[in-house]
Amino acid sequence: MKQVEFSDHVMFCNSTGNQTINLIPAMQLKIPMAIIFSTNYTEQRGLTKRLVYLMKNKGIDASTEPVNTKEEKNPTELTIKLLLCAKKYEKIIWNVSGGQKIPTIALQTAFQRRIDAGFKEDILLYLEANPPETWYYDHIYSAKQIRTNANITMEDVLYLYGYETCNNSKDKMFEIYPNPSEEALNNINLGRTALKYYMEDDYFREAFFRWMKSDEPEIKTKNDIRELLRNSLNELKPNIGSIKLKKAGYEDLENSIREIIKNLPADDIAKIGEAVRKLKIISKPEEIFTNYWNGVKNQIIDDTIKKISFNKVKLLHQEVSLSIIEELKKQIEDIGGIVQINNDKVIYKKDIEQFSSLKQGNGFLFEWMAAAYLCDEIQRNKCLKEYISQIHWSVKTKLIGSEKPDAELDLVITTKFGTFLTIELKTYDFLGDTAKAKESTTLKKSGPYGKAVIVGPLLSNMVKKNYNGNKEYPEYIEGPVRSQEDTALQNNIEYWYLDEISSKIKQKIFCA
Numbered sequence: 001m002k003q004v005e006f007s008d009h010v011m012f013c014n015s016t017g018n019q020t021i022n023l024i025p026a027m028q029l030k031i032p033m034a035i036i037f038s039t040n041y042t043e044q045r046g047l048t049k050r051l052v053y054l055m056k057n058k059g060i061d062a063s064t065e066p067v068n069t070k071e072e073k074n075p076t077e078l079t080i081k082l083l084l085c086a087k088k089y090e091k092i093i094w095n096v097s098g099g100q101k102i103p104t105i106a107l108q109t110a111f112q113r114r115i116d117a118g119f120k121e122d123i124l125l126y127l128e129a130n131p132p133e134t135w136y137y138d139h140i141y142s143a144k145q146i147r148t149n150a151n152i153t154m155e156d157v158l159y160l161y162g163y164e165t166c167n168n169s170k171d172k173m174f175e176i177y178p179n180p181s182e183e184a185l186n187n188i189n190l191g192r193t194a195l196k197y198y199m200e201d202d203y204f205r206e207a208f209f210r211w212m213k214s215d216e217p218e219i220k221t222k223n224d225i226r227e228l229l230r231n232s233l234n235e236l237k238p239n240i241g242s243i244k245l246k247k248a249g250y251e252d253l254e255n256s257i258r259e260i261i262k263n264l265p266a267d268d269i270a271k272i273g274e275a276v277r278k279l280k281i282i283s284k285p286e287e288i289f290t291n292y293w294n295g296v297k298n299q300i301i302d303d304t305i306k307k308i309s310f311n312k313v314k315l316l317h318q319e320v321s322l323s324i325i326e327e328l329k330k331q332i333e334d335i336g337g338i339v340q341i342n343n344d345k346v347i348y349k350k351d352i353e354q355f356s357s358l359k360q361g362n363g364f365l366f367e368w369m370a371a372a373y374l375c376d377e378i379q380r381n382k383c384l385k386e387y388i389s390q391i392h393w394s395v396k397t398k399l400i401g402s403e404k405p406d407a408e409l410d411l412v413i414t415t416k417f418g419t420f421l422t423i424e425l426k427t428y429d430f431l432g433d434t435a436k437a438k439e440s441t442t443l444k445k446s447g448p449y450g451k452a453v454i455v456g457p458l459l460s461n462m463v464k465k466n467y468n469g470n471k472e473y474p475e476y477i478e479g480p481v482r483s484q485e486d487t488a489l490q491n492n493i494e495y496w497y498l499d500e501i502s503s504k505i506k507q508k509i510f511c512a
Helices: 020-028 040-044 047-057 075-086 101-116 154-160 182-200 202-211 222-236 244-263 266-271 273-283 285-307 322-334 362-380 382-387 432-446 484-490 498-508
Strands: 010-014 033-039 061-067 092-095 123-128 133-137 143-147 163-165 174-177 352-354 388-399 407-415 420-425 451-455 494-496
Touching (some): 010 101, 020 154, 033 040, 033 047, 092 101, 154 388, 154 407, 174 362, 182 202, 202 322, 432 451, 494 498
Antiparallel strands (some): 123 133, 407 420
8 A cells, every 4th residue: 555645735723732633644644844843832842842742753753823712712713814924834733633623623623714715735634543543535525544653662652741751770671573683582582482382381481370379487597497387386385384284193103102101111211312312303393394495396397497498388289290390390491491300209499409590580571571472472463563563561651850760661552553452460469459550540541542451461361160160270379379360450551361371462553
């Protein structure tokens, strides 16, 4: 299809809070000049200034015409202003996009009056958001439409809305499409390998979840275990007063010994005095019990220390064959993990020094698995390749001129129709307020048609329904992961399973 261009037209447009509707058609249609009608509101907030800057940066000769309060609120007055400005130009594209009623009325009225005056080559232009289409009309209102498509960048969109990125050397931001760095490519390749194992092997998935469990007691030394057991056993120690029969037994024994001693001849008592004195401890049953308990307690502690294995959390809940353990070991090592197995049929968390070469943990690994999934899907799908401008990983943003970051976004997809699709990746739990904040952030930074979604680590085939219609999950999936979908839905945030990325992303980019 031939590229539609209006390289001999001037665009008249209204400065607004959603400036992508002005920048994108000027870029896509190769419009060389734009006259931006700007109110005090858009001027004072820098909206017009930023649009002019970007247009000039893209090779578009942009200038502004101030609109005073009287003109802003009166379509007749604004129409007169538009027509006065139009006298200098033979061909004008009248951009009525944006949704503001008075400017829309004035621009459309001016277009019609120009047509009536003989300017038959003027064009009326309107951008539709859903689906993203650019509609344009000639002098008899014959309508034509093309898919909105301009190579606008993430930085462009942020700038139009008054934001900028603020990642530093410690918190790197990566462009992962279409121009990934070598480091980003390495991470994508790692994520791709891990994703393959994760999608195909339930043992790998179970190991992935169990290794990243963070709710185990933190035990680093033998003293940690000693203290833990001492506290527990002290809580279990019974009260001597509650052991009635045992105490009574001690008292009966004490009375019997006393009777025996009383009836012994004096000479015999002198001979066995030392031995008898040692028996007097029996008259202190509390002391005997405490000594006995301490002995038992210390023996348990010492015996446990000998047997216990630090972080002895099974990576697989059941014993499996040696071949399965060897295969799991190979998979983990294939993604840069470090494994040292000491048991042929059991593999423990402690046996894995690191799960992958991404030492930040499995949360980061999951993010790169999703990133790889996205990149591969784009390569497979011509439509996605055509309408996705960029994808960035780990984006920190701030207001222009501010020092403090205001948001962190896992994956940011910039579309060629000027919106963001932000993907937050969660391997464990998240709060509803967090989900709402991500949606709000996306709207602030890319306008009313931006979208935020949550992608969790579950696969569709990991979620079954029983005869009551209740969801059932693999044994190793814990409550916080199970509740992810419900949390998102309760807060009106879209939630995807990991293997739904392919179909869902096509819908969001209008490629399905």
